[in-house]
Amino acid sequence: MNSFRFFNILGAALFTGIALQVFIQTDGTKKLTESGIFLTVSALLYFALTFIFHKSKNLFVPLMAVLGLLSVGMVFLQELVFGGGH
Structure with missing residues (x-):
């Protein structure tokens, strides 16, 4: 396998x-x-x-970096994107 x-x-x-x-x-x-x-x-x-x-492992690493940055960014921007508090 x-x-x-x-x-x-x-x-x-x-x-x-x-x-x-x-x-x-x-x-x-x-x-x-x-x-x-x-x-x-x-x-x-x-x-x-x-x-x-x-x-393509050469494409995978930059995509993971972008995904990581977007994930961290959404922690701080989720209130603007989704509106309202918890």
Whole structure:
């Protein structure tokens, strides 16, 4: 088994487990929808990055740097982007 297949199987197992847990524990359709959208985007991003890593490691590192900067930036900008407090 090569690493590409291993990480795809691992990702499928992890995101399936998280989806099952979200479905079981989330109360209300609004929160279930929001959690489902976040989980779907996260899974797509994971599989896209796995594919990019397999095809071109030179492209993977800058993409991870951009993703890291965006993640840290969203910590400070989430109130402006999504509005309101917690």
